Amino acid sequence: MAGRRRPAWAVILITGLLLWLATVAVTFLTANANLVPTLVLLGSFLVPVTFVAWAYSHRDEVITVEALFRLFVVGGILGVLGASILESYLLHPSAWMFVGVGLIEEGVKLVALWLLTRHLAGKSVRSGVVLGATVGFGFAAFESAGYALNALITVDGLSLRALVETEILRGLLAPFGHGLWTAILGGLLFATASRAGRFRLTGALVLGYLGVSLLHALWDSMHGIAVYLVYALTSTARQQALFAQGWIPRPTDEQVHLFTLFSIGGTIVITLIALLWLRRVWRSGRHVS
Template identity: 55%
Template sequence: MMPPAAQEVPDNATSTGTRPHRLRTGPGWVRIFGGGLVLWLGSVLVTFATGNVTLIPTIILLGSFLIPVTFVAYAFEHSDEVVTGQRVFIAFVYGGVLGVLGASVLESAFLGRPAGLTYVGVGLIEEAVKLAALWLLARRLPRYTMRDGMVLGAAVGFGFAAFESAGYAFNALFTSGGGLNLLNLVETEALRGIVAPVGHGLWTAILGAALFAAAARRGRPRLGVAIIGWYVLVVLLHALWDGSRGLAGWLTLVLTGTSQQWLLIEYGAAPTATEAQLHLYTALIWLLLVVDALIGVLVLVGRWRRATAAARPAVESGADERT
């Protein structure tokens, strides 16, 4: 029998012999998402009910940052000695701000009105500035793994998405006549929040995996053929996402366009779409977005599995050395 001083105290008991009350509420990121969603909905309802426009910044900030901050909270709970909570936070804030600033400067300098090739240009610029921000933040890490690159890349991408969504929401608030359209603001935030996980965060996570995979072989981040290849893929996914409306419109005309409609287009006039064409147009937009998202998710899952398989031998060898 062990002496009283050496007796083990159960983890679920205190020194007084009583059991502490523990409330199981799930992971922190789930609580943050649920609480943030309730606050956003409450802000929307109160603003509609009272007409208090001073609450509009609250709606914009909560709606734009809800999904990105939820990811950051999830990353905090899975941090390690390299992907620390501080690094994730820095990647989210610094990477996001540097990304939107760089993209704004370059797009205003080199891009004009939206068109087919313009969407490719937007993808080239925005994915490049996010990759550059991630590169800057990852210069002096103690080690590089694909999984760490995905996490930090996603943090940069979600930061970019949060600040960009806030800008889109602000623009959606104003009508062409100078009035305020709160419903348009809420719809914009809701839509961008739903698609946020398969947008910038996903694309930059793919680039982060490529950057860190190359850095693991060379000891530091350096540009290579593999990174350029993954960059081109991400740019194409980005361009397809942004250009889905235009591509859907062209496909609708190809599939159902009449001779009169094509004649109007040749003369530079916009043809009037039929009700059936409008339904087809909407369906094609969502089809293109779903296909784009599925390609990105499948690529990221494949990279994550490869990264996990590559990391397993190192973990097992470390465990063998300790036994």
């Protein structure tokens, strides 16, 4: 009796991971710079494409492969371009910069999703979750490619090690960032059209947008929040005096451990909040006629 077929997302993940590992090995062995684009594209797109394939298996029938492809590529690029323009002109280094990043990036992804799906028939909450996640993962893929290239180029020349480390980190975090946040927004957006058939700007959608933007901002700023908490709770008089003079004192082992606990723990808490929120939005689709 033939064995059960692996789901498409598992085939994509396994095949893509093997190809990425082979590309890493050959690139390191041969130092062939022509392989760098392949390495960047495979590493940046593997996890987002895998999760879009998984989301496709949970879609409503109205969603086609062509629609997912358009939202992933066009929606992702529109989001990246819009965020780049707005962040360049509107944001400046400050304590509130990450709040601005969250508002801008979640805003442009929401607008891209709105524009690309406004004529879609059968706007269910679950379709909104899947299509929102697709736009978010497209954004994440193109953004990760940029981060990988930035990591590659250093003052000492090209660093393949930095590129690979960046792709591994971004790949591990990808399921819990842009795709998750925009999935929530997609479900909330489509909920506004479940009865009227067209999108509407509602108070629930605005509050959802602000909430998702806040989660995004907290995620991005967790490193700084962890540093502040460690300093506020454990800094010595000598360390405070060095800070006041503009010096950065060497942290103690306890402070290093606390920083790791706060930064990782905070990220986990933010992710759990977003996952529970998404679960609630997804289940709400059962009760909408």
